[in-house]
């Protein structure tokens with residue numbers, strides 16, 4: 001029997017989740033197509049990474065967001081265990097500082113209950129202070145949502161893709177979809193910079209570029225506009241941290257600037273929300289005004305922020321804001337074989353598993369035949385973290401593989417064995433190693449280890465040291481050997 | 489478990505000097521540990537000259553200096569552990585500290601009476617100095633670029649902009665030029681260069697490299713690789729002058745904007761940290777607030793000259809030997825160093841007054857025709873000029889100190905001719 005071919009455009013959290021869900025079926029051939037050098041480098045890389053409880057989204061205005069968020073929050077508990085993705089389920093507090101804020105809390109409570117969020121409660125100052133020592137003394141009331149949590153978003157995408165590939169999904173990196181060919185009734189192939197791929201079905205999970213992809217098949221009824229959010233990340237020693245996720249009462253454009261401690265233990269504040277022109281889909285510049293706004297807003301939520309000198313990184317992410325504001329999850333209205341999973345803005349990380357399960361349903365509805373595998377493997381193991389192992393385990397690891405005895409990143413205590421393992425799992429760049437192992441994410445921000453990692457990449461990938469890429473295409477660490485410019 | 493009298497953590501200039509001195513002073517069991525597979529710390533990558541004028545009385549390159557130190561080390565019987573990363577230090581009691589280290593052979597545990605911590609410093613990065621914009625490849629710290637070139641033989645880029653005109657920035661400008669790169673500018677936010685005049689002439693002027701004083705790199709532009717940087721001119725308050733922004737095309741941005749001592753393990757141990765030096769508060773034996781734990785070299789204070797780092801290594805070794813042979817270091821009274829006026833810091837912060845001491849300090853801003861005064865001992869030293877980038881090194885003799893009364897030693901800088909306390 002000829003397998004039907006399904007292409008998923010975009011290996012962000014959405015494309016990766018879809019790939020994993022579809023990999024459960026045996027009679028299809030799945031191609032996960034990504035233009036970047038690695039998976040998860042789009043919207044899914046730079047965001048707040050909160051697994052929202054689901055009280056924010058108005059079920060009348062944004063039915064998809066409301067529905068998938070609550071369901072996704074629930075599903076991540078299982079998925080994160082199967083895939084060994086780090087999460088923390090520490091709950092969120094939406095804080096009020098005025099009468100209007102308080103009213104907003106009651107709206108959220110009602111909305112949350114309607115969406116099916118469990119355990120929501122409005123609590124008073126005493127209890128707030130018990131839950132969060134570092135809360136601002138000006139707080140009046142808070143909405144406590146015990147089901148909110150956090151995830152490591154890059155690790156999540158990497159884990160999903162590893163698991164999907166383990167189950168037969170074919171990953172194409174540095175492959176950009178340039179055109180989609182149809183025969184009048186249905187899709188036949190994709191044109192990419194790496195040649196053509198024959199397909200029967202196309203899932204558009206292209207994040208910020210989903211409108212461009214939809215336009216290739218004549219759909220112009222939605223646009224994706226970038227909405228920038230900027231952040232400060234503190235070093236993991238910077239105190240005081242927070243033990244809960246702290247939100248202000250929400251604003252129309254976003255959920256406001258958050259104060260949170262990431263799953264890796266770094267205090268993080270952000271994001272603000274700045275709308276950019278539609279074509280600035282790569283504008284991830286941090287700005288003076290943006291960062292000032294973040295600092296100002298975050299200061300309102302807590303007693304104290306650490307000093308600015310404890311900041312180890314500032315960065316920006318882009319939300320893919322769809323026309324109308326709700327996720328666009330639907331098949332093409334005339335062309336068979338094309339499905340949009342587009343405009344997945346916040347809470348997209350949270351919603352991803354729930355959205356992914358929607359795809360086989362739509363495929364079945366459109367007439368695809370899907371047969372479940374008997375031997376699908378739901379399990380993916382994470383890269384062993386030397387620094388978090390017990391002393392006994394550390395000794396065993398070194399005895400097993402002496403590369404565990406070579407510390408590459410001193411700030412985060414990442415070993416050569418972990419770096420090599422990350423490369424084995426698909427990292428081709430310094431950034432890819434960093435995101436998989438945390439090497440270079442500490443205080444010195446890679447000044448000590450970037451080169452060591454580059455040299456390991458050079459050895460493992462059998463390329464010249466100067467050909468090692470730091471990030472994507474064109475980001476080689478050098479231009480040649482030391483004398484290359486003198487020879488010309 | 490390995491048992492030692494002294495464990496030296498970090499095998500750069502100060503750590504090597506400390507261990508050699510320790511052996512000379514008769515300390516029996518000494519271990520020197522370094523994370524790299526070679527000794528010397530940053531020296532082997534510094535292929536320019538200017539090292540060792542004081543210590544070896546010769547002008548040497550970094551590798552030559554290391555070579556000479558290494559020779560001295562080989563003549564001693566200390567235990568050297570390279571490719572060994574110290575991951576933790578624990579304080580058991582007055583005479584027992586534990587040092588845990590990871591290597592290919594497993595996890596070693598060293599029991600020791602004393603520790604000299606000499607792990608050097610790290611460079612401030614693009615985030616710490618507040619450069620905005622994109623985060624593409626092609627941004628290096630100066631030391632990173634240097635390692636890439638002179639340890640691994642890789643040319644980082646073609647068109648270079650350097651942030652910071654300290655000696656390291658200037659030397660890297662020349663290093664890039666010598667390898668055929670086009671160094672477009674060295675950008676300095678202060679109105680005066682950070683480095684020595686000698687280096688301005690030899691590294692910039694001789695290569696026609698422009699020095700932009702009173703300028704700041706605001707942001708980086710480029711998706712995957714640096715394409716341009718945006719620069720602006722600053723007014724007296726170091727604010728951007730309206731309309732002065734311009735861009736420089738380049739593929740590489742080198743950050744040479746200061747160094748920070750690395751004392752994470754000491755922080756974890758709970759030693760008292762000086763918020764100004766960002767390292768441990770030390771007494772005149774370079775002992776921290778934890779008895780028997782010493783700091784030296786660039787992890788104590790960012791030095792201008794390797795000779796100072798070496799000197800501190802030896803001071804710490806002296807301290808360790810006293811600690812071991814006298815069962816601890818005690819003073820009747822630790823006088824506190826107090827600062828007045830244009831002074832950023834002076835170390836050691838605590839002085840016993842019972843022995844001679846070498847002090848190291850820096851001013852806050854450049855000044856000419858000034859005097860440095862140590863009030864309690866009535867000592868005044870004239871300076872034609874002082875600059876933040878030039879460390880002040882000062883010896884106070886035992887005799888001088890013995891005249892000091894009170895609980896402090898006050899350092900101040902004032903204009904020559906002017907009276908103090910006006």
Ligand SMILES: Cc1cc2nc3c(=O)[nH]c(=O)nc-3n(C[C@H](O)[C@H](O)[C@H](O)COP(=O)(O)OP(=O)(O)OC[C@H]3O[C@@H](n4cnc5c(N)ncnc54)[C@H](O)[C@@H]3O)c2cc1C
Pocket residue numbers: 009010011012013014015016033034035036039040041042043044045046047048049050051052175176177178205206207208209210213228229230271317318319320344345346347348349350351
């Ligand atoms: C500032 C900010 C804060 C956020 N906070 C949260 C939060 O706290 N909680 C939460 O749940 N969600 C949050 N989100 C939302 C969440 O990050 C997104 O919803 C989610 O990451 C979107 O995933 P995606 O897979 O749709 O997009 P992406 O991750 O962008 O994936 C799309 C992929 O498609 C690729 N691609 C595009 N065009 C092509 C082409 N032509 N050919 C091949 N490949 C192509 C891209 O390179 C990219 O990798 C936040 C977002 C932002 C920006």
